[in-house]
Amino acid sequence: MAAHLADRRGAEAGKTLPPVKAAEALGLMPGDLGRIMPLHAILLPDGRVLGAGPTLAKVFPGDQILGKPFLGLFEIRGPGWIGDMETLLARAGQKLHLSPRGAAAGLRLRGILAPLNPGGYLVNLSFGIDVARAVGQLQLTDRDFAPTDLAMELLYLAEANTAVRGEMRELSRRLVGARLQAQEEAQTDPLTGLRNRRACDSFLTRLCRERAPFSLMQIDLDYFKQVNDRLGHAAGDHVLKYVARVLTAQARVMDCVARVGGDEFMVVLPGLVEPNRLMALGEKIIAQVSRPIPYQEERCEISASIGFSIVQEGLGPDPAIALAEADIMLYAAKEGGRGRVMGTRIER
Amino acid sequence: MYGLFLRALQNYVCVTFGVEPLARALAAAGAPPEGFEPLLRYEHDTLRLFLSTVCAELGRPVTAILEDLGTFVVTDAGHSAARRLLRFGGATFGEFLFSLDELPERMRLALPDAELPLLHLTDLGEGQFRLICATDCSELGFLLLGILRAMADDYGALVTIEAERADDHAAVLSLRLLDAGFAAGRPFDLSAAG
Secondary structure (H helix, E strand, C coil), X not given: CCCCCCCHHHHHHHHHCCCCCHHHHCCCCCCHHHHHCCCEEEECCCCEEEEECHHHHHHCCCCCCCCCEHHHHEEEEECCCCCCHHHHHCXXXXXXXXXXXXXXXXXXXXXXXXXXXXXXXXXXXXXXXXXXXXXXXXXXXXXXCCCCCXXXXXXXXXXXXXXXXXXXXXXXXXXXXXXXHHHHHCCECCCCCCECHHHHHHHHHHHHHCCCCEEEEEEEEECHHHHHHHHCHHHHHHHHHHHHHHHHHHCCCCCEEEECCCCEEXXXXXXXXXXXXXXXXHHHHHHHHCCCEEECCEEECCEEEEEEEEECCCCCCCHHHHHHHHHHHHHHHHHCCCCCEEEEEECC | CHXXXXXXXXXXXXXXXXXXXXXXXXXXXXXXXXXCCCCCXXXXXXXXXXXXXXXXXXXXXXXXXXXXXXXXXXXXXXXXXXXXXXXXXXXXXXXXXXXXXXXXXXXXXXXXXCCCCEEEEEEEECCEEEEEEECCCCCHHHHHHHHHHHHHHHHCCEEEXXXXXXXXXXXXXXXXXXXXXXXXXXXXXXXXXX
16 A cells, blocks of 8 residues: 555555555655655656655546556656656656646646665656646645745745736836826927927917017928928928027027927017017018028028017907917918018007 | 835725825825825835825824724735735745745845835744834834734634734734634635636
């Protein structure tokens, strides 16, 4: 009677086998071998399984493994070709790579075989890296592993890592969301560093609400599309940055200079309501912008059309009206042959 | 480490008392309205401040809040990872108790920069244990108390746990394991998918 069998199913089958006291031959008390090495097998000299640890029995659910040839239960994948007992025994003491046949095929175990003194062999196995799969597939519990096995730590680590990774994913998701929101709320045009449409609108709204005197200049580049088409978008970007520098240099610190569209700019000038000064400012901008702009080996030639509207103190119009009036002037300037400034005074 | 703690406290307030008290506590602590990031590091003072604003907001003493928080972390469905990771400590509540000594190292396996106070369990025999938590923040003992009570229920063990004493260096809990198999406990499947 193979008294070391911890598994009841295994113990019953043991009755058909000769009573070789393998565990006692090792000097162990019955049952202890299975607790120390739950994934072991004791093989008879001919390679049939005489005894097995309780967890090894679980690798073959519903099957009786006692009495079966070990090589029928496992495919030995290495080292080298192992297809019979002779080649298996030649690998005694080496690290074996095995896969169970049957229901749990696909699990990769590793093991080691050693001859026993009274005859026969001891094989001890481990799930290795497949421990998590084995636990899921065979529904193993803490009790299925030896107390000395690091399987619990490995499972713990895998799960802890999954939890941390989940938190990291959440963190990234929140950061991406925050960045999108920040972009949405941004006040700056990233290409030129000028203010953007949003910033310009709120600046304009504030001036109108305060009934402050101001003027509004709409600037549209001429021939910009040709630069883009002929020399590419990098050249176009270069031109836009140049125009931004011109506008910033011409504007005062209290003015709001913004890029409000592809090649559209807007300058809001608080307190500046003299038409002649605005005409002169507009012409100076056009003159500077119309100089050939060097780009690599090329020269970019553009110009600008400008329309402005003037809002006197105390008027406080709807900002949309100030914008619309400047727009009308801009289109009149374009119609009139481009490269010119036209303006109006909002009466009402 | 404080990030995880702050996030858990934030979730506890939100789930147990609602969004409004949480928003007020965060604002009172000068924290961003979206709260704390579990993987970021925060100053010890941030932790102290948020804890005290939560106490003021809820009108409850810090010890009661920490004990509740400990229980919340183990029982709340949103924190199932914490409960599962603690259950890896052992198959029984007794084994789990002995795994507490290893908890700081286990924690560091997952989060290398985590700093957890040292825990030391002494088996006094006949089901009596003493757990010493070496911390200069002695209120942490109550957090531990809440966690241990919830874990005892999780294992189905009948246990009495008391805060024995606390000083500037340590919080000491005394435990009496009356019946390890008192109730069925919650099932625990080693495989996360199961």
